[in-house]
Amino acid sequence: MASHAMRKGLGPIVLVEDDADIGRLVEHHLQKAGFATRWFRTAANVIREAENHPPVLFVLDLMLPGIDGFELCQSIRKHELLRGLPIIILTARTSEADRRLSIKIGANDYITKPFSPADLITRVRALCLRLPPA
Numbered sequence: 001m002a003s004h005a006m007r008k009g010l011g012p013i014v015l016v017e018d019d020a021d022i023g024r025l026v027e028h029h030l031q032k033a034g035f036a037t038r039w040f041r042t043a044a045n046v047i048r049e050a051e052n053h054p055p056v057l058f059v060l061d062l063m064l065p066g067i068d069g070f071e072l073c074q075s076i077r078k079h080e081l082l083r084g085l086p087i088i089i090l091t092a093r094t095s096e097a098d099r100r101l102s103i104k105i106g107a108n109d110y111i112t113k114p115f116s117p118a119d120l121i122t123r124v125r126a127l128c129l130r131l132p133p134a
Contacts, residue, residue: 012036013124014055016046016072017090018064022113026059026090029117030124043067047075050082057127059120060107062091062098070105077106086127090115 013030017023018041027037038055040046043064050058058076062069069089076082089102092113099110109123 011053011055012038013057013059014046014050015039015059016041016043016064016069017059017061018042019061022061025117026120029121030059033121033124035124043069043072046072047079047082050076051079054081055085056131057086057088057124059088059090059124062089062093062102070101073102073107074105086130088120088123088127090120 013035015023015026015030015037017026017039020041023039023041027039030037035056038049038053040049043060044066046058060069060072064072067075069091073087073089076085076087086108087106088109088111089107090111090113091098094112102110108127111120111123
């Protein structure tokens with residue numbers, strides 16, 4: 001069954017994850033669930049690429065080389081074209097302070113590693129269902 005995002009003809013899910021094993025795992029499960037994906041290992045070109053090919057949702061790690069996930073989340077929320085898109089934080093950082101800060105700066109959801117791929121897909125689908133009609 002095609003995902004809600006694919007049926008609506010929306011853009012890909014942007015995954016920003018520097019760990020190759022986790023990136024492959026997340027990408028595999030998102031694609032298996034019917035989502036197109038774009039995987040970035042750093043935050044460096046994410047905004048520019050998202051401007052050119054708007055995604056349906058972002059999945060961000062917090063601990064990235066260079067620009068971290070907090071900064072990227074804030075940049076997305078300040079960007080006129082991207083600010084309304086859902087953001088899921090997927091991170092090994094388990095502190096309540098990190099969770100609260102992520103939500104405060106604009107993340108819609110926060111998932112800690114290790115994580116259940118099925119739970120991730122459920123949360124992605126839930127956020128996609130809340131998107132306005134295309």
